[in-house]
Amino acid sequence: MRLDQQTRDIIKSEVTRCLGQEAVVRLFGSRVDDTQRGGDIDLLIDVTAVIPNRIAAECRLAASLFIKLGGRKVDVLIREPGNPPLPIHEQALRQGIIL
Amino acid sequence: MKIGAETWLVLTRLARITERENHHLQRTAERLEAQAPDLAWVSSLEGNDERGEMLDAFVSRFGRLQDTLDDKLLPALLRATLEKTGTQLDNLLRAEKLGWIESVQAWMELRELRNRLIHEYMESSDDILDALLAALRGVEVLSKAQARMAAYLQSLEAMH
Numbered sequence: 001m002r003l004d005q006q007t008r009d010i011i012k013s014e015v016t017r018c019l020g021q022e023a024v025v026r027l028f029g030s031r032v033d034d035t036q037r038g039g040d041i042d043l044l045i046d047v048t049a050v051i052p053n054r055i056a057a058e059c060r061l062a063a064s065l066f067i068k069l070g071g072r073k074v075d076v077l078i079r080e081p082g083n084p085p086l087p088i089h090e091q092a093l094r095q096g097i098i099l
Numbered sequence: 100m101k102i103g104a105e106t107w108l109v110l111t112r113l114a115r116i117t118e119r120e121n122h123h124l125q126r127t128a129e130r131l132e133a134q135a136p137d138l139a140w141v142s143s144l145e146g147n148d149e150r151g152e153m154l155d156a157f158v159s160r161f162g163r164l165q166d167t168l169d170d171k172l173l174p175a176l177l178r179a180t181l182e183k184t185g186t187q188l189d190n191l192l193r194a195e196k197l198g199w200i201e202s203v204q205a206w207m208e209l210r211e212l213r214n215r216l217i218h219e220y221m222e223s224s225d226d227i228l229d230a231l232l233a234a235l236r237g238v239e240v241l242s243k244a245q246a247r248m249a250a251y252l253q254s255l256e257a258m259h
Binding site: 058059067071 | 186187188189203204205206207208209210211212215222226229230233
């Protein structure tokens with residue numbers, strides 16, 4: 001995983017603030033590949049309850065992480081319980097690392 | 100403050116472009132709002148070229164205005180006023196301080212929304228509808244930023 005401890009801590013505390021303590025954050029995409037360089041930070045977040053407007057929550061979190069991480073690009077996907085997994089979720093679950 | 104002729108040319112050209120882009124965005128946003136998009140409307144996009152094209156026009160005009168404002172006009176305005184320009188985040192934070200944009204947070208949320216509407220990773224009509232309605236509400240944020248930057252440029256011209 002190519003993400004330093006400070007970045008991981010910021011991500012986790014921001015996710016907790018926005019989505020609660022129960023939310024599980026997975027890093028996936030190019031940042032889990034140690035042979036690559038740079039790249040966006042892709043996150044899949046599992047929440048325990050359905051969110052009224054998931055898209056808005058994803059955009060809000062991506063925007064606040066962009067600011068908190070000094071302008072680094074973060075892609076956020078939120079997975080709610082009971083929804084059928086999308087192909088991108090399956091990929092994230094397969095290769096993702098829980099933060 | 101001395102602003103060179105070359106810089107004025109660039110600034111006034113960008114001001115004209117963003118004004119036009121804003122006008123075009125308003126037009127499609129109004130057309131789209133008049134359709135009162137709901138789930139049935141979004142579900143019909145696949146088979147309805149006119150609606151699909153209306154959505155595409157809205158999304159691309161939305162993105163174009165936001166891009167020209169924050170990639171071009173904002174750094175040019177900051178440079179003209181001898182402000183340091185930096186990363187996209189630095190410039191946006193400066194714009195927030197100067198009152199040109201409401202907040203960096205709201206600005207970046209709109210950028211995210213736009214990305215979601217462009218890339219088709221939204222497989223459900225619910226998601227597309229949520230993103231579309233939020234983007235329609237966000238049009239005002241872009242228009243205000245355009246108006247404020249244009250007003251600032253006019254105040255520079257008056258001083259010049």
